[in-house]
Amino acid sequence: MARWRPSVPALRPRARTGPDARARVLLDADVPEALAVCAGDPVASTLAAARLVVAQRAGLHAAGGQAWGFPAVGPLEAVCWAGANLVPVVPRTLDASRADAAVTAFAELARHAGRRSSSVVGERDAVLALWDLLAPHWPSPREIRANQPSLAIDREPDVAPDPGVRRSVPAEVPIVLPACVAMFTEEVGYSPVEGGGRAYEERVRSLVLAGRSFVRTAGEREGAPHVVFKAELGAVTPLVAQVQGVWVDPRYRGQGLAAPGMAAVVRLAREAHGDGAAGHRPPVVSLYVNDYNARALAAYRRVGFEQVGTYATVLF
Template sequence: MREWPRRRSRPRRERSGHLQLAGEPVSIVEAGVVGVERVRARAAVDPVAAALLAEYVEALSDNVYSRAQVLCAMRSEELLGLCLAAGNLVPLDLPPEGLEALAEHVRRRGQRFSSLVGPAEQVLALWPLLRRHLGPPREVRSDQPSLMIDHDPAIGADPRVRQSTPEDLDILIPACVAMFTEEVGYSPLTAGGGYERRIKALVNQGRSLVRIDEGPRGREVVFKAELGTVGLGVAQVQGVWVHPRHRGRGLAAPGMAAVIHHARAHFAPIVSLYVNSYNTSALATYHRAGFRQVGTFATILL
């Protein structure tokens, strides 16, 4: 009797929305179901890679919204990996079946995001699963070196870089808008007042650094940066910007050294950031300040 080749087994969709693999369902559940300490321990395995989730993970004990925004991929009692589903979608350390279950979860709920961002292998594997649901991207940034420093900067700090104050907001917010527009391609003010509130909050928390000099039209921001996320022992620097008129003068590296000192003295022993690989001048600046590459991120702008 002729033997016919067996069919290769394929994942099977359950009515519950779980993904059936190897006899065990992979489910996406909210962090509150899994437990705060367990989720925190999972994220802390690689705190630099988890930096974009860190504040949400740290807030799990007190903030019910964070418990719904931090998602966990589970197979039975095994925690496979995490994902932040807030304004951005940020996968962390999910195996292929976890990525498929997450994509199914997002599609089923009809969620939309500003970007898909995180460790490159996660983002670039998840994107094909969500491309049709999320629509065409505005830009794909597939190679963004993830950098960190856990010691004093390699160069001296700019003594003029200081913590921002509410009195700086009249010129700081326009500088932040200019940075965002230059980086992303549209003004953040088109989305309402959320961006301004975010900058004011960072100033009030001591997480905004600025150098202000006298310019042709009065006070102007020469250099600025924010500690966009702080948690799990990591402060991630975001929004680094030098006024166009002052670029090429070597101000960014000493400015970053001041940011490193401030972050490590007041917030976290590790300072991180990620940057586009094609931005060679920024990469040179960060390496000069003492950062080293520890991974690669990717961002899909939606």
């Protein structure tokens, strides 16, 4: 694929090295301000904001990563989550020079820290500009997905929800896990349980326990139930519930399960995290999808999802 050409320069010594041109590692006391930056574009920043929500409740140590803020002194203009994923949040309201400075500052921290994340992911312009600066210093990625439509819906779905789609229960982890492994392997290109996969299994179990795993099953009459449709809410904030891991068993594809299944996920997510939950407004339900996945895009659009931005992912 053609190499991305961002507006930021390559990493090199710059004349401006003061605190207004650097980023810093944030502390617990900075989390509310970092969340306020994310709130400027809740869908684009969901992956970072979801970890910051955990940090606000239990501290950054419990959130499993670091939060970086730009600039090093003064009010925050941009943030970056550095954990299992590296997620830059550079508001589009920043002027070009400040946006470039923020990306360059985050790249400097990431370069010195070394690659610890399995991906760089988030709003496309920030991700690809950040990667262009890191590429000379980090290992080559397995794949760069530079055009992933970011879709969202903030109302009832346009198609009738599948009544068979429901939250999975802890006793179903043994059948949910193989479906999750199959989805991940198909989507990313390798199995997440190679070499043990304990962490991945715990992730699946935690989503089930949190009520963020949705399934449709079949085969109960034969005594061997299996998952034929599944999805998870992989990242949740007070404003957005991001759907991840959508999968239909290959044996059941072409039978019209995807759109009604996603409609059910939208309704269940809005009910669980909206008016029925402490009086909160129903969240926007979002997802991002590879641009070449025409079948999935068509199904999501039938449900009522509309494109609100574009993600990119650099996979290692």
